[in-house]
Amino acid sequence: MTPGSTSPSLQIDRLCCVRGDRTLFHDLSFAVSGGELLHLKGHNGSGKTTLLRALAGLLLPESGEIRWQGENIRALREEYARHLLYLGHHNGIKGDLTAVENLRIAAILDGYALDEETAWRILAEIGLRGHEDLPTKHLSQGQKRRVALARLLANRATVWVLDEPFTALDVAAVQLLQDVIHRHVADGGIAIVTTHQEVAMIGANTRTIELGRRDA
Amino acid sequence: MLEPLYWIIRRDLTIAMRRRADVFTTLIFFVIVVSLFPLGIGPEPETLRQIAPGIVWVGALLASMLALEQIFSADHRDGTLEQMLLTPQPVSVLVVGKILAHWLVSGVPLVIMAPVLGLQYNLSADVLLVLMASLLLGTPALSLIGAIGAALTLGLRSGGVLLALLVLPLYIPVLIFGAGAVEATASGLGGQAHLSMLAAILVASLVLAPLATAAALRVAED
Amino acid sequence: MSSRLINWFKFSSPATFYPLARKISVASAVIAVVLIAVGLYMSFFVAPTDYKQGEGYRIIFVHVPASWMSMFIYLVMAAWAAMGLVFNTRLSAMMAQALAPTGAMFAFISLWTGSFWGKPMWGTWWVWDARITSELILLFLYLGYMALRAAIDDPRRGDRASAILLLVGVVNIPIIYYSVQWWNTLHQGSTIKMNAETTMDETMLITMLIMTLGFWAYSIAVAMARVRTVILERERTASWVRELGLAGS
Incomplete structure (x- = not known):
């Protein structure tokens, strides 16, 4: 499979997810392909997180x-x-490791090398200048989120599945993240994003799916 | 495949070094448990020498089991575990890395401490040597088997007691051959056969346990 | 996975299985009562007195079949578990779950009757005999399985986690058994041998066979009855269960 030659596509076919006794959704079908941003909306408990975890293959x-x-x-x-x-x-970062260490280990486990210099550059770009070398447990919630989001700038993955990426971020970071996501989509990637606060996710190729409309 | 393995070990060792206090709790538990037995049994040197292999081994087994409860829980809480499951690396390889790092931190100190405790029980030098050898082969097997239980009970209430209930029956062969090797040496029969069996168990658990652990982790993160 | 296979498993879905389980359960219960009654009668009144062990030996007609069943049920549970993991069928895990208490009960009966047998034979309630010890460990494995199931709230996670535990257990049982055997011969020599090959009279053998078949039928009857309650509990939100409730009341 060579990226670029075929357009990436993710198909969801008659998906049904159950949590305990509750059927969160059933017969859910849709497809996303390269260059599309899918915005998932829905009230609390409508199954957004479950759907994303299923899309990631965790569930x-x-x-x-x-x-x-x-x-x-x-x-x-x-x-x-x-x-x-x-x-x-969860941010998926270790509190006892510094931001740079976290980013580099995540990169290696994701299967590519990230040199020290690039890691520092990315962290500066995401607004963590001066905090690169601190154990992340000493950072604020928003800063920890930024460390986690730094992976978006380092990674070359095609499909981004982001669950409430805007939580704990300040206005500047929200703006930055929106730009990063739109750039990824413009480059032919797929982004699937949930938000419950009203963050403008409107762009050229944005689609919205709303979960949990009670039509039963 | 070896590079991520190396990095996972390195990561976990770095974290362990930054929270050194945790390392010692296991070791102190081991020392205390083993030192309790003479107080319950009496200071008769001959009796103590006879039961020493079993006591040191049971102590090491309990200490190793208690330490195991922690192996995945921090990663589970901060989300690094779910990220591990989503990497292109085979999960069982990463699991081996985590277990190995965990053993280096919690198992190796037990192996090193065991002869000192053996001295309390009047064991001779060659018996102490076999004790160390048996623990060196046995404790990694305990970590590998116990990791399955730790993964199965991840995030459950009463996880610790449940872990003991699941894992202790599976520890029995390791205990039998481990303590048996020491005892056979002490009684002059030679512990060679026992040690070979321990090595066989170690190899078998190295092959099978990570697969079961990986499967259990996937279930736990479902 | 071919679609034919899926269809086959669809057929054994909880909804279709529920009424079938009742029929199997009732039939097995009848067979169990008859066989166990005949078996017990034969154990007490027909089988001859053992020339070495006197009347006390008669407890083996319960003890030995119970030990067999306890081991066999664990294997069956592991087989269901493997099937559940591979094909992702809900019913398999429910079957394993329904069998567990019966298996644990047989393991316990085996230990209990073994102890009752040991007292008059060897003058002690408990011997660290290899078989008894292995049986004890088997009981622990059952208890571990049931404890794990009980500790997990989400039934699907419970199914998969306990299935993994069963498979790990099944791989370990031979190793445990072998190591206990080794340990036993090393420590006790062959001073005491349980179930020593005494020359077994033909009537004794037949009696034991009848008791074993009776226990089989009992296990099936109880497991089927239990799987029905498991199905009802787990599928209580499903429409077919609700309709059942309306029809029944």
Whole structure:
């Protein structure tokens, strides 16, 4: 699979997810392809996080399939992970490591090398100048979120699955993140984003799906 | 495949070095438990020498199990575990890295401390040597097997007690061959066969346990 | 996975299985009562007195089949677990869940009757015999499985986690058994041998066979009854269960 030659596509086919007793959604089908931004909306408990975790391959859906380039992601596993960047509620950074260490280890585990210099540059770009060398447990919530988001600038993944990426960010960071996401989409990537606060995610190729409309 | 393994080990060791206090709790637990037995049994040197292999081994086993509760919990809380599951690396390889790092931090000190405790029980030099050898082969096996239980009980209430219930029965073969090696040496039979069995268990658990642990982690993060 | 396979498993979905389980349960219960009644009668009144062990030996007609069942049920549970993991079928995990208490009960009965047998034979309630010890560990494995199930709230996570535990257990059982055997011969020699190969009379053998079949039928009956309650509890929001409730009341 050579990126660029075929347009990336993610298909969701009759997906059904259950949490405990509750069916969060069923028969959910849609497709996203390269250059598209999918904005997921819905009230609390409508299953946004569950859907994103299923899209990332963390969660086994009750039924239905998620296909990447036509193949089920459960079968692809690591091959799919190569193209994916998931950012959940947790920042996924270690409090005992510095921002630079966190970023570089995440890069190595994601399968590419990130030299010290680039790591510093990215962290400066995301507004953490002067905090690169501190254990991240001493940073504020918003700064920790920025460390996590720095992966977006370093990573070359095609599919971004971002769960509430704007939480804890200040106005400047929200603006920056929006730019980063739009740039990614403009470059032919896929972004799937949930927000519950009204952050403008409007761009050329933005689609909105609203979960949990109670039509039953 | 080896590079991420190296980095996971390096990462976990760095973190362990930055919170050194945690390392010592396991070791102190081991020392205290082993030192309690003479107080409960009496100071009769012959009796103590006889039960020493079993006591040191049970102490090491309990200490190793208690330490295991922590192996994935911090990563689970801060979200690095779910990121681990989403990397292009095989999860079982990363799991091996985590277990190895965990063993280096919590298992190796037990191996080093064991002869000192053995002296309290009047064990001779060659017996102490076999004690160390058996722990060197046995404690990594305990970590590997215990990691399955730690992954299964991740994030559950009463996780610690449950972990003990799940893991202790599976520890029995390691205990039997580990303590058996020491005892056989002490009684002049030679512990060679026992040590070979321990090595076999170690190899088998190195192959199988990470797969089960990886599967259990996927379930825990579902 | 071919679609034919999926269809086959769809057929054994909880909804279709629920009424079937009732029929199997009732039939097995009848068979169990008959077989166990006949078996017990034969154990007490037909089987001859053992020339070495006197009347006390008669407890083996319960003890030995119970030990067999306790081991066999664990294997069956592991097989269901493997199936559940591979095909992602809900019913498999429910079957494993329904079998567990019965398996644990047989392990306990085996230990209990073994102890009752040991007292008159060896003058002690408990011997660290290899088989008894292994049986004890098996009981621990059952208890661990049930404790893990009980500790996990989400039924799907519970299914998968406990399935992994069962498979780990099944791989370990031979190793545990072998190591306990090794430990036992090293420490005790062969001073005491449980279930020593005494020349077994044909009537004894038949009696034991009948008891074993009776326990089989009992296990199936109880497991089926239990799986019905598990299905009802787990599928209580499903429409077919609600309709059932309306029809029943």
